[in-house]
Amino acid sequence: xxxxxxxxxxxxxxxxxxxIGALLGAAVTxxxxxxxxxxxxxxxxxxxxxxxxQDMKFTVSQTEHLTSQAVTVSWRGGSPTTFAGTQFNxxxxxxxxxxxxxxxxxxxxxxxxxxxxxYGASPTTDRSSWPGNNNDDTRNVIYSADPSNYGQDDxxxxxxVFGQGEVPFKSVDGTLITSGLQNNTLYNRNxxxxxxFARTSADGTGKxxxxxxxxxxxxxxxxxxxxxxxxxxxxxxxxxxxxxQGHLDLDGKPYADRTQVNAGSPVSSTNWKxxxxxxxxxxxxGASCPLGSDERATSGSELAADAMTSWQAALCPSGTVYGYxxxxxxxxxxxxxxxxxxxxxxxxxxxxxxxxxxxAPVALSGVVIGFTIERRARADAPDSVRKxxxxxxxxxxxxxxxxxxxxxxxxxNSPWAAVVTTFSDGxxxxxxxxxxxxxKKNPAGLVTDxxxxxxxxxxAELSVSETPAxxxxxxxxxxxxxxxxxxxxWVTADKDARRFLAGxxxxxxxxxxxxxSTNADxxxxxxxxxxxxxxxxxxxxxxxxxxxxxxxxxxxTDFHPYVQDMHAGALHxxxxxxxxKSSWDALASPPAFKSPGPQTVGSRFVxxxxxxxxxxxxxxxxxxxxxxxxxxxxxTDRTLVAAAASASGDSVREIDPATAKAKNAYPLAQLVxxxxxxxxLKADARKDYATLLTFAAGSGQTSGTGPGELPPGxxxxxxxxxxxxxxxxxxxxxxxxxxxxxxxxxxGDSGGSGTSGGSDGTDAGPTGGAGPDATPTGAxxxxxxxxxxxxxxxxxxxxxxxTPADPSNALRYAVPIGAALGAAAGLGAPFAGGARxxxxxxxxLPGGRALTVLxxxxxxxxxxxxxxxxxxx
Numbered sequence: 122x123x124x125x126x127x128x129x130x131x132x133x134x135x136x137x138x139x140x141i142g143a144l145l146g147a148a149v150t151x152x153x154x155x156x157x158x159x160x161x162x163x164x165x166x167x168x169x170x171x172x173x174x175q176d177m178k179f180t181v182s183q184t185e186h187l188t189s190q191a192v193t194v195s196w197r198g199g200s201p202t203t204f205a206g207t208q209f210n211x212x213x214x215x216x217x218x219x220x221x222x223x224x225x226x227x228x229x230x231x232x233x234x235x236x237x238x239x240y241g242a243s244p245t246t247d248r249s250s251w252p253g254n255n256n257d258d259t260r261n262v263i264y265s266a267d268p269s270n271y272g273q274d275d276x277x278x279x280x281x282v283f284g285q286g287e288v289p290f291k292s293v294d295g296t297l298i299t300s301g302l303q304n305n306t307l308y309n310r311n312x313x314x315x316x317x318f319a320r321t322s323a324d325g326t327g328k329x330x331x332x333x334x335x336x337x338x339x340x341x342x343x344x345x346x347x348x349x350x351x352x353x354x355x356x357x358x359x360x361x362x363x364x365x366q367g368h369l370d371l372d373g374k375p376y377a378d379r380t381q382v383n384a385g386s387p388v389s390s391t392n393w394k395x396x397x398x399x400x401x402x403x404x405x406x407g408a409s410c411p412l413g414s415d416e417r418a419t420s421g422s423e424l425a426a427d428a429m430t431s432w433q434a435a436l437c438p439s440g441t442v443y444g445y446x447x448x449x450x451x452x453x454x455x456x457x458x459x460x461x462x463x464x465x466x467x468x469x470x471x472x473x474x475x476x477x478x479x480x481a482p483v484a485l486s487g488v489v490i491g492f493t494i495e496r497r498a499r500a501d502a503p504d505s506v507r508k509x510x511x512x513x514x515x516x517x518x519x520x521x522x523x524x525x526x527x528x529x530x531x532x533x534n535s536p537w538a539a540v541v542t543t544f545s546d547g548x549x550x551x552x553x554x555x556x557x558x559x560x561k562k563n564p565a566g567l568v569t570d571x572x573x574x575x576x577x578x579x580x581a582e583l584s585v586s587e588t589p590a591x592x593x594x595x596x597x598x599x600x601x602x603x604x605x606x607x608x609x610x611w612v613t614a615d616k617d618a619r620r621f622l623a624g625x626x627x628x629x630x631x632x633x634x635x636x637x638s639t640n641a642d643x644x645x646x647x648x649x650x651x652x653x654x655x656x657x658x659x660x661x662x663x664x665x666x667x668x669x670x671x672x673x674x675x676x677x678t679d680f681h682p683y684v685q686d687m688h689a690g691a692l693h694x695x696x697x698x699x700x701x702k703s704s705w706d707a708l709a710s711p712p713a714f715k716s717p718g719p720q721t722v723g724s725r726f727v728x729x730x731x732x733x734x735x736x737x738x739x740x741x742x743x744x745x746x747x748x749x750x751x752x753x754x755x756x757t758d759r760t761l762v763a764a765a766a767s768a769s770g771d772s773v774r775e776i777d778p779a780t781a782k783a784k785n786a787y788p789l790a791q792l793v794x795x796x797x798x799x800x801x802l803k804a805d806a807r808k809d810y811a812t813l814l815t816f817a818a819g820s821g822q823t824s825g826t827g828p829g830e831l832p833p834g835x836x837x838x839x840x841x842x843x844x845x846x847x848x849x850x851x852x853x854x855x856x857x858x859x860x861x862x863x864x865x866x867x868x869g870d871s872g873g874s875g876t877s878g879g880s881d882g883t884d885a886g887p888t889g890g891a892g893p894d895a896t897p898t899g900a901x902x903x904x905x906x907x908x909x910x911x912x913x914x915x916x917x918x919x920x921x922x923x924t925p926a927d928p929s930n931a932l933r934y935a936v937p938i939g940a941a942l943g944a945a946a947g948l949g950a951p952f953a954g955g956a957r958x959x960x961x962x963x964x965x966l967p968g969g970r971a972l973t974v975l976x977x978x979x980x981x982x983x984x985x986x987x988x989x990x991x992x993x994x
Contacts, residue, residue: 164183164184164185164186164402165180165181165182165183165184166180166181166184166399167179167180168230168397168398168399169397170198170365170395170397171230171394171395171397172394172395173365173367173369173373173395174199174365174367174395176198176199177196177197177198177199177365178196178197178198179194179195179196179363179397179399180193180194180195180196181193181194181361181399182194182195184361184399184400184401184402185401185402186402186403186404186826186827187333187335187344187345187401187402187403187404188333188335188345188403188404189332189333189334189335189337189338189692189738190332190333190738190739190740191330191331191332191333191695191738191739191740192330192331192333192361192740193328193329193330193331193740194214194216194316194319194328194329194330194331194361194363195326195327195328195329196214196321196326196327196328196363197325197326198325199212199214199321199325199326199327199365200212200321200325200367200368201321201322201323201325202320202321202322202511203368203379204252205379205380205381205382207250207252208252208253208254208382209252209253209257209318209320209366209382209384210379210381210382210383210384211366211367211368211376211379211383211384212321212365212366212367212368213318213319213320213321213365213366213384214316214319214320214321214327214329214363214364214365214366215240215257215315215316215317215318215319215363215364215365215366215387216315216316216319216329216331216361216362216363216364217238217239217240217314217315217316217361217362217364217387218238218239218314218315218331218333218334218339218342218344218359218360218361218362218401219232219233219234219237219238219239219342219359219360219361219362219398220233220237220293220342220343220344220357220359220360221233221234221237221293221360227396227398230397230398231398231400232360232362232396232397232398233360233362233398234291235288235388235390235393235396236288236289236290236291236388237290237291237293238290238360238362238388239290239308239313239314239315239334239339239341239342240260240313240315240387240388241258241259241260241261241287241288241290241302241303241315241386241388242302242303242304242305242308242309242310242312242313242315243255243258243259243303243310243317244303244310244717244718245303245304245310246704247704247717250721251721252317252318252721252722252723253317253318253382254382254384256272256382256384256385256386257272257317257366257382257384257385257386257387258317258318259287259302259303259386260287260288260289260290260302260303260386260388261285261286261287261386262274262277262278262285262286262287262288262385262386262388262389262390263278263284263285263286263385264276264277264278264284264285264286268371268390268391269371269372270370270371270383270385270391271366271370271371271383271384271385271389271391271392272383272384272385272386272389272391272392273385273389273390273391274286274288274386274389274390274391275390275391276390277289287299287300287302288302288386288388288389289302290302290305290307292307292341292342293340293341293342293343293357294341294343296341307341308339308341310718310719311698311716311718311719312338312339314331314332314333314334314338314339316329316331316722317722318722318723319722320511320512320723322508322509322511322512323508328513330695330739330740331361332692332695332696332739333361333401335403335404335406336357336406337406342359343357343359344356344357344358344359344401344403344406345357345403345404345405345406346406346407347405347406347407355405356402356403356404356405356406357403358400358401358402358403359400359401359403360398360399360400360401361398361399361401362396362397362398362399363396363397363398363399364387364388364392364393364395364396364397365395365397366384366387366392367395370383371391410433410434410437410442415440415441415442415809416441416442416443416444417441417442417443417444417464417465417806417809417810417813418444418446418463418464418465419443419444419445419446419464419465419466419467419795419813420445420446420447420448420453420456420463420464420465420466420467421447421448421450421453421454421466421467421468422448422450422453422467422468422469422602422603422604422793423447423602423604423686423687423688423732424467424469424484424486424487424488424603424604424732424734424791424793425445425467425483425484425793426445426447426688426732426734427734427735427738427832427834427835428483428484428486428734428817428821428831428832428835429443429445429467430445431821431826431827431828431829431830431831431832432813432816432817432821432829433445434828434829435816435820435821435828435829435830436812436813436816436829439812441809441812443809443813447686448466449600449601449602449603449654450466450467450468450469450470450601450602450603451601451602451603451654452601453466453467453468454466454468454470454472454473454796457472457478457796457797457798458472458473458474460801461477461798461800461801461802462801462802464797464806464810465795465796465797465810465813466795466796466797467483467484467793467794467795467796468603468773468793468794468796469603469607469773469775469776469791469792469793469794470603470773470775471770471771471772471773471796472796476772477798477799477800478772478796478797478798479796479797479798479799479849479852479853479856480772480773480794480795480796480849481794481795481814481817481818481845481846481849481850481853482774482792482793482794482838482842482843482845482846483793483794483795483814483817483818483821483838483846484792484793484817484831484835484838485761485762485765485790485791485792485793485835485836485837485838485842486732486733486734486761486790486791486793486834486835486836487732487733487756487761487764487787487789487790487791488604488607488608488687488730488731488732488733488789488791489730489731489732489733489736489741489743489744489756489789490519490524490595490728490729490730490731490743490744490746491690491691491694491728491729491731491735491736491739491741491742491743491744492514492517492694492726492727492728492729492741492742492743492744493513493694493695493697493725493726493727493741493742494513494514494517494725494726494727494742495511495512495513495514495722495723495724495725495726496509496510496511496512496513496514496583497510497511497583497584497585497723497724498510498582498583498584499582499583499584500584502582502583503582506579506582506583510723511722511723513742514579514742515742516742516743516744516745516755517576517577517742517744517745518576518577518744518745518746518747518753519573519576519744519745519746519747520572520576520615520617520618520746520747521611521612521613521614521615521617521618521746521747522572522612522615522617522618522621522627523567523570523572523573524595524608524611524612524618524746525612525618525621525622525633526567526570526621526631526633527567527593527594527595527728528595528597528608528612528637528656529622529633529634529636529637530593530594530634530636530637530658530659530660530677530681531560531563531631531632531633531634531637532563532564532565532566532567532570532587532592532593532594533560533561533563533564533565533566534565534566534587534588534589534593535566535589535593535594535634535660535680535681536557536560536634536660536662536677536680537588537589537662537664537666537675537680538554538664538666538667539553539554539557539560539662539664540552540553540554540557540560540561541667554662554664556635557662559632559634559635560634562630562631562632563631563632564631565587565593566585566587566588566591566592566593567587567592567593567728568580568583568585568587568592568726569587570629570631571628571629572627572628572629572631576753584724585724585726586724588703589680589681589699589701589703590699590701590703590720590727591699591720591726591727592726592728594680594681594728595728595729595730596684596690596693596694596699596700596727596728596729596730597656597683597684597690597729597730598656598683598684598685598686598687598689598690598730599683599684599685599686600655600686601654601655602654602655603654603791604687604730604732604791605653605654605655605656605730606653606654607776607778607789607791608656608730608789609651609652609653609654610777610778610779611746611778611788611789612651613651613652614749614777614778614779615747619639621633622637622638622639622649622651623638623639623640624638624639624640624642624643634659634660636649636659636660636661637649637659637660639651646659656683656730658677658678658681658683660677661676661677662676662677663675663676663677666703666705669703669704669705669714670705670707671705671712671714672712673712673713673714675702675714679701679702679714680701681701682699682700682701684700684729687729687730687731687732687735688731688732688735688738690729690730690731690735691729691731691732691735691736691738691739691741692735692739693727693729694727694728694729694731694739694741695739695740695741696719697719697720697725697726697727698716698718698719698720698727699720699727700716701716702714702715702716703716703717704716704717729741732834733756733761733834733835734832734833734834734835735834736756736834737832737833737834738832738833738834743755743756746787746788746789747788748778748781748782748783748784748786748787748788749778749779749780749781749782749786749788750782750783750784750786752784752785754785754786754787754788755787756787756789756790757787757836758824758836758837759785759836760785760786760787760790761787761790761836762836762839763781763783763785763786763787764776764781764783764786764787764788764790765790765792765836765838765839765842766783766786766839767780767781767782767783767786768792773794773796774792774794774842775792776790776791776792792842795810795813795814795817795846797810797853799853799856800858807853807854807856808854810853811850811851811853811854812850812854814846814847814849814850814853815847815850815851816829817846818838818843818844818846818847818850819843819847822837822838822843823837824837
């Protein structure tokens with residue numbers, strides 16, 4: 122072996138280790154814990170303000186048994202927010218999360234020290250459109266031994282009167298940061314949950330959704346970690362702190378100059394005197410069940426994730442831990458078909474295998490289009506509209522064709538800068554890149570689409586910056602799932618949407634992006650097949666974004682990055698962070714694109730395809746979708762149950778959007794079934810899974826957020842389906858092998874092999890070859906590797922869906938190449954005991970989820986070959 126080869130192999134193994142370490146870190150920081158509380162309304166708390174704000178009342182919707190989620194903070198009795206230009210000036214609200222014991226300074230309203238609050242991580246660059254003054258959105262203070270204005274501080278300073286300073290931050294582990302707090306090592310603009318600016322409306326009310334963070338998301342706060350005091354161990358409580366900013370100065374008189382922002386830092390000693398603190402109780406962070414308990418594996422549909430993590434906690438006393446690994450349903454079905462001993466799988470469809478599977482309906486939920494949209498009135502909008510600026514849109518109506526337009530990247534500004542505005546002789550016009558003339562006739566985004574405006578007329582008076590970060594796309598999850606399949610089935614069940622995909626213009630002349638056309642005469646890749654279970658990025662457009670002075674290209678998966686799963690989509694939508702790295706940092710080493718962070722308050726616009734439970738967890742608004750009866754319906758218990766009434770199938774009742782014709786049926790309702798293969802399991806394993814099914818069909822259908830209850834986002838199963846599940850559980854518990862089958866040779870372990878599969882570990886079905894759901898029929902072909910229209914390499918989109926979200930150079934592929942090559946090299950390396958590593962390799966996440974670190978060998982080989990060619994290794 123040459124020296125060059127040895128060095129390359131060594132480097133690749135190091136890269137693999139780094140990649141796995143990064144993924145493990147991501148698993149810890151992004152894990153979601155199950156909600157476990159009584160009715161959250163019962164823990165709502167209302168607290169009155171003090172001094173200038175004594176007429177204000179602040180309410181937090183849930184204060185006990187919290188997890189990684191959103192709570193609603195609302196208020197009344199305030200004065201309307203005013204602005205100095207585009208900056209918040211007077212009468213707004215700021216919210217933050219803090220740790221620690223009561224500091225004793227306000228006996229009537231206990232609260233934490235201001236040094237222990239996560240606040241001040243506002244942008245350090247690109248502040249031209251930011252609504253803060255670098256004091257009210259930071260920890261910056263002006264020291265004065267005898268403060269005369271709000272924002273001044275009588276304690277922290279650089280050493281003298283009127284000295285500049287920053288209020289330090291102290292972490293739960295004692296780490297003290299005294300400077301550079303806008304972008305510090307513990308939290309920054311992309312990770313903080315602080316609300317810098319929340320608007321009070323003309324009627325004196327306001328509302329904000331606040332993302333509560335546990336120790337997994339914010340280790341420096343430590344919320345939910347077990348703490349022992351006086352011999353009792355309990356999860357660490359934290360605080361939600363509200364600081365109202367008013368229009369009076371310390372002398373009680375109105376600010377003298379209303380043309381500039383007078384507000385100072387909320388953690389200054391003067392503003393802190395007006396703080397309102399509300400104690401937050403958390404679920405324990407970490408394992409819900411005692412270590413050493415027997416474990417039964419479950420895996421599959423993300424639609425079951427929140428329900429399963431709730432049920433796990435309630436089933437701990439049984440002595441059995443029910444693990445849960447989130448997998449795409451096609452993979453879960455293929456795995457169960459291949460290895461019946463792998464346990465229980467959650468699915469919305471039947472396995473394509475022999476009739477040796479027991480099914481039980483366990484959960485009724487749905488796929489939703491969640492959103493965060495804030496009103497920003499046009500300059501010529503009437504006063505009645507301008508008064509609503511900054512408030513949140515509660516509902517929108519979407520048709521299958523509108524969703525098809527978003528999924529197919531058909532809006533003009535979706536392939537960013539493929540069409541640009543040019544000026545000549547004092548007039549402006551649109552100029553399109555080669556092969557993108559079709560986009561010139563299309564609306565820039567959803568908000569200017571006449572079809573959308575016909576159903577949502579209020580948007581005609583609103584202004585939206587139509588870019589890849591707003592209304593030109595939906596945040597979607599990577600991979601294959603029954604949820605994606607349901608969305609496409611809903612789209613193609615609609616005649617107008619089918620015609621649009623076929624290349625027929627809508628009533629206003631908009632046409633489909635040719636890369637997604639089902640008409641082979643229009644699509645250079647051949648006819649797009651919407652009978653699929655993923656969300657491809659088929660357009661191969663790449664360019665250097667105009668105005669960035671960048672030296673690297675971005676492609677469609679950069680403009681519209683994937684997320685890991687629907688839960689992540691909901692979280693990023695709550696944060697108003699689309700993950701598009703749109704800012705070029707020429708000073709970085711090497712220069713690279715970076716994320717500008719969440720969108721600016723008051724003009725946020727983000728859409729995602731997620732599940733109803735994740736949308737409820739993070740307080741997302743959800744769209745009303747057009748059903749088969751021609752009615753717009755929202756996902757509620759009533760509409761989910763109405764859709765479930767149409768479910769049909771011999772072994773698994775499947776909800777088909779085309780046949781859910783009840784007027785109040787929600788078209789994307791999904792009925793989740795548990796599937797097990799009893800012949801492959803030992804008797805004790807069958808009984809344990811029967812216990813889970815019995816619980817899920819009984820107490821597990823009681824709505825609530827307590828341990829074992831059915832979380833928000835699920836509708837209780839109708840009695841007939843619960844009876845069906847109970848019957849299936851009894852049948853599973855009493856199952857006996859036939860006389861010809863011999864003794865009970867099943868196993869409760871996840872190892873071994875069930876029905877025969879592919880020799881290389883691929884998702885083969887019972888007879889080998891392609892698995893029953895490994896690849897949807899008619900999946901789009903792999904795009905060619907030829908240069909894109911402006912000379913850059915095309916982003917290859919395969920059935921496995923590579924999703925680079927980093928700069929468009931070789932470094933963007935460091936993680937996937939490191940993982941692929943490191944795994945390949947590692948297979949030949951010695952392992953403890955000489956065992957061959959078992960793939961796919963998954964890392965369990967807190968809350969019962971799991972992250973796939975390394976896929977199966979066939980997938981690794983395919984990704985390695987493609988990526989190796991891309992970077993010339």
